[in-house]
Amino acid sequence: MAAPQRDSKKPQALRAASGYGSTPVPGAKEPKSRPPKSIRDKLGMLQAHLPYYSGPYSVGTMEIEVPARNPRHFxxxxxxxxxxLQLETVLMTVFYPGAHGSGHGKPPYGGTRWSRETWLPRPRLGTATGYGQFAGIGSLGIPLFAITSMFTKLPAYRNAPLATHWPPNFNLRTDGADAKNQSGPTPPGGSVSPVFPLLIFSHGLGGTRTMYSELCGEFASYGMVVVAVEHRDGSGPRSYVNRGPKETDTKPDGKDTESHTMGNSPEDSSRKGEKVDYIFPKDNPLDTSPNNDKGVDVELRAAQIALRLAEIEEAYNAMCEITAGKGKEEIYDRNLRRKGFRGASSIGLDGIDWNTWTSAFHTEGVTILGHSFGAATAIEALRQPERFHWVKQAVIYDIWGAAVRAADAQAKERSSAKSGDSCQDQSNDVADHVHSTDAPGEDKGTGTIALPLLAINSEAFSYWASNFSLVESLAAEAAANAQPAWLLTVRGTVHVSQSDFALLYPRLCSVFLKMTAHPRRALDINVDATLEFLRLVAPHEHMLHVTRAAPADGVLRAPLQADGDGVSLHRPASKYIAARLRIPHEMSYRFRPGRRARRKKLVAEAKASDEVWMHFKPAAETLRRFGLDVDGDGKDCAYAAPPEARAPRKAQDQDGGEGGEWAKEGDGTGQGRGTQGEAAQTKGTNVAKGGDSAEEPMNTFVGRVQEATAGAGRNET
Known part of the structure; x- marks a missing residue:
C-alpha cells in the first residue's frame, strides 16, 4: 500500500475517484492475477461469471445440512x-483448500465431469423468486436472474480432495497463475501436512451461503477452511429446511414427543423442503433504513441474532465431528443435501475421503467473520466468551450497528449527542433482547469485547454518522481491554462491495450505487487486510502456510486519516446515506474518456490513503503486550514480532515466508524500531495519548461528515 508521496502541486480535484472501468480510485493498484476462465465460463453470453481465486490452492466445496443437536424455537x-424462528437443521457450504488435480481428470464421485455449486442456491427459481420479493420487484426477479446469473457457478470444485501439501513460496503478484497447484517445502517445525485454520462466516440481510463465495473462496485458496452458514432466521431471500422422517420419543414423564431425524428415504419426510422467506417486520418493513422514523424492530432482530448464534454453534459442532474422524457416520449418513431432497445436488457428499479430514484443521483459535447483520452476529459472539470460547478473533465487514450494543453507557451518550439519531439507542435495545432469548444455561455475555478486532467499512456506510460512531466504539472497546483493533474504510465502495453482487453486476453498481472502486480490487483489499490481521493476532502455528503464500500488502500500515482529506467528496444526499455514493461531475466523467485518461496519468503515484482511510489502529503499547513491536517512521505503522516472543516466526522467515517483511528492521528508510506507534495513533484523529485504549471517541471523521451536511445541497448540484 505504501508508495512515494504525490506531488503536492497536483490539484485536489484529481484525487477524486473516477469510477469502475477507468481509474477506479486514484493511484489504485491492479487486481491480483487469477487463472483464466474455463471454456464454459467464456461461452456464457449474458451470464455473469465469478473470477477464479488468487491463492496458491485450488478450492473445493461441500454442501452440508444436518439436523440440529438442540432443535428449538426463538x-x-x-x-x-x-x-x-425455529432451529431444526443447520445448512452450510464449506470452502477448503483442494488437492493437486482438483478440477482435472475424473472426479472422486465418478463420471467424467467435475461438478461446481451454483451461485444461486437450488432450487434456483425459488431463490430467484425470494430475491424478487426481498427487492420489491416480485416475479421480475426470475427473468432478471435467468439472463444474468442463474447459471453462474462457483469457481470451486464440489467434493474435491482436501489438500495435504504445503503451498509454494511464490507470490501471485509476481508469478501469476503459475503458482497454482505447486508444492512448497515443509517449514521448520511444521507437520508433514498443514493443519488449516478454521473460519466461520455469517451473511447479512438478503444473503445466502454463496453470496460471499469470492471472499470465502479467496481465504480457502490461501489455506483456510471456511464455513459459510446459511441462516434460516428470515434474513435471507429464501432457504429450504429439509427434514427426515418423524420418530416418536418418550420422555421420562411418559409423554410422547415428535422429532425429525434422518431416515433411509427422503419420501418418508412429512414436510420435506419447507421454505423460509425473508421476514419483513410487521408494520415496519424498512426498519434497516437510516431514515426510518420507526426505528428497528427490536424483538425480531434480537430473536434472529439469537437463532444465528445457535446455528453457528451447530455448524461448529458439525466441523468438530469431521475433524474428530466421525465425518462418515455423523455428517455423511445424516446429510440432508443429497439426491431426493429439496435444493440438493444429486452428488451430495459422495467421493469425500473422510479420513483425510481427521485432524486436518484447528478447532481452537477460530475466527468469526460477518457482513452487515452478520457482523453484528459476530460481535454478539465475542460478547459471550464462555459460550464461544473457541473464537479468538473477529473480522466485521460493514457492520449494521443498530443490532449491537455500544461499548458502554458513556459511549452511548457520547454517540447520541454527536449523531443526533437513535441508532445506538436501538442497538442497545436489540442486544438486551438477544440475551433475553438465550436458552437456559447459555452464556448471557459480559458485554465486553476482549479479543482482537478488525472492522472494514465501505465508503457508503462510513457516511452514516451514527453507524460509524458505533463501529468506533467497538474498536475502542477492544482497545480498552488491551486488544489490538483496526477500523478502516475502503474508498469508492458501497455496501455490496464485500459480496459477490459487485463482481456479478459491476455496471449496475457503478450506475445506480455510484461505486467507483474496481470490484475485484476492493475484494483484494478486504482479503489482504484480513490476512494481515490474522497473521498478527492468530496463533502462529495456524498461519504458517498462509504467511508463506500471501505476502502482506501493507493495508494495516496505512497512516491514520488526516483532517481535510476530501472525505465528503462522495457523500450523497441525506436520503441516499448508506445506500450509495455520489460522483462529482458524473456526466462529464462518464462521457469524456480523454479526461479520465489524463487523470489516470496524473495520479499514477499512489500512497496508502488513496485506497483506504485508516480511522483506528492499535497503540504501540498494545502491540508490545500482544507480543508484537512497532517499526517505521510514525506514518506507516509496521508491526514486527520480537524474536523472544515469536521465535517460530523467525524460523519461518528463514524458509522464505512473508514473516520477514514484518520482522525487518525499519521500513526501508533506515529508521529502526521505536515508539512511533503512539504518534501515528494520535495523528489526525482524536485518540487518547498513552496507554493502549482510546479514552475519547475518534470523532474527527464523523465531525467532518456532519459539517459537510450543511453544504450537501451545494455539492449535489
Missing part, C-alpha cells in the same frame, strides 16, 4: 399460528 413471534 421468541414467541408467530405467523399463521406457527413460530417464525
Amino acid at each position: 421468541s414467541e413471534i408467530k405467523r399463521n399460528h406457527r413460530h417464525l
Whole structure:
C-alpha cells in the first residue's frame, strides 16, 4: 500500500475517484492475477461469471445440512399460528483448500465431469423468486436472474480432495497463475501436512451461503477452511429446511414427543423442503433504513441474532465431528443435501475421503467473520466468551450497528449527542433482547469485547454518522481491554462491495450505487487486510502456510486519516446515506474518456490513503503486550514480532515466508524500531495519548461528515 508521496502541486480535484472501468480510485493498484476462465465460463453470453481465486490452492466445496443437536424455537413471534424462528437443521457450504488435480481428470464421485455449486442456491427459481420479493420487484426477479446469473457457478470444485501439501513460496503478484497447484517445502517445525485454520462466516440481510463465495473462496485458496452458514432466521431471500422422517420419543414423564431425524428415504419426510422467506417486520418493513422514523424492530432482530448464534454453534459442532474422524457416520449418513431432497445436488457428499479430514484443521483459535447483520452476529459472539470460547478473533465487514450494543453507557451518550439519531439507542435495545432469548444455561455475555478486532467499512456506510460512531466504539472497546483493533474504510465502495453482487453486476453498481472502486480490487483489499490481521493476532502455528503464500500488502500500515482529506467528496444526499455514493461531475466523467485518461496519468503515484482511510489502529503499547513491536517512521505503522516472543516466526522467515517483511528492521528508510506507534495513533484523529485504549471517541471523521451536511445541497448540484 505504501508508495512515494504525490506531488503536492497536483490539484485536489484529481484525487477524486473516477469510477469502475477507468481509474477506479486514484493511484489504485491492479487486481491480483487469477487463472483464466474455463471454456464454459467464456461461452456464457449474458451470464455473469465469478473470477477464479488468487491463492496458491485450488478450492473445493461441500454442501452440508444436518439436523440440529438442540432443535428449538426463538421468541414467541408467530405467523399463521406457527413460530417464525425455529432451529431444526443447520445448512452450510464449506470452502477448503483442494488437492493437486482438483478440477482435472475424473472426479472422486465418478463420471467424467467435475461438478461446481451454483451461485444461486437450488432450487434456483425459488431463490430467484425470494430475491424478487426481498427487492420489491416480485416475479421480475426470475427473468432478471435467468439472463444474468442463474447459471453462474462457483469457481470451486464440489467434493474435491482436501489438500495435504504445503503451498509454494511464490507470490501471485509476481508469478501469476503459475503458482497454482505447486508444492512448497515443509517449514521448520511444521507437520508433514498443514493443519488449516478454521473460519466461520455469517451473511447479512438478503444473503445466502454463496453470496460471499469470492471472499470465502479467496481465504480457502490461501489455506483456510471456511464455513459459510446459511441462516434460516428470515434474513435471507429464501432457504429450504429439509427434514427426515418423524420418530416418536418418550420422555421420562411418559409423554410422547415428535422429532425429525434422518431416515433411509427422503419420501418418508412429512414436510420435506419447507421454505423460509425473508421476514419483513410487521408494520415496519424498512426498519434497516437510516431514515426510518420507526426505528428497528427490536424483538425480531434480537430473536434472529439469537437463532444465528445457535446455528453457528451447530455448524461448529458439525466441523468438530469431521475433524474428530466421525465425518462418515455423523455428517455423511445424516446429510440432508443429497439426491431426493429439496435444493440438493444429486452428488451430495459422495467421493469425500473422510479420513483425510481427521485432524486436518484447528478447532481452537477460530475466527468469526460477518457482513452487515452478520457482523453484528459476530460481535454478539465475542460478547459471550464462555459460550464461544473457541473464537479468538473477529473480522466485521460493514457492520449494521443498530443490532449491537455500544461499548458502554458513556459511549452511548457520547454517540447520541454527536449523531443526533437513535441508532445506538436501538442497538442497545436489540442486544438486551438477544440475551433475553438465550436458552437456559447459555452464556448471557459480559458485554465486553476482549479479543482482537478488525472492522472494514465501505465508503457508503462510513457516511452514516451514527453507524460509524458505533463501529468506533467497538474498536475502542477492544482497545480498552488491551486488544489490538483496526477500523478502516475502503474508498469508492458501497455496501455490496464485500459480496459477490459487485463482481456479478459491476455496471449496475457503478450506475445506480455510484461505486467507483474496481470490484475485484476492493475484494483484494478486504482479503489482504484480513490476512494481515490474522497473521498478527492468530496463533502462529495456524498461519504458517498462509504467511508463506500471501505476502502482506501493507493495508494495516496505512497512516491514520488526516483532517481535510476530501472525505465528503462522495457523500450523497441525506436520503441516499448508506445506500450509495455520489460522483462529482458524473456526466462529464462518464462521457469524456480523454479526461479520465489524463487523470489516470496524473495520479499514477499512489500512497496508502488513496485506497483506504485508516480511522483506528492499535497503540504501540498494545502491540508490545500482544507480543508484537512497532517499526517505521510514525506514518506507516509496521508491526514486527520480537524474536523472544515469536521465535517460530523467525524460523519461518528463514524458509522464505512473508514473516520477514514484518520482522525487518525499519521500513526501508533506515529508521529502526521505536515508539512511533503512539504518534501515528494520535495523528489526525482524536485518540487518547498513552496507554493502549482510546479514552475519547475518534470523532474527527464523523465531525467532518456532519459539517459537510450543511453544504450537501451545494455539492449535489
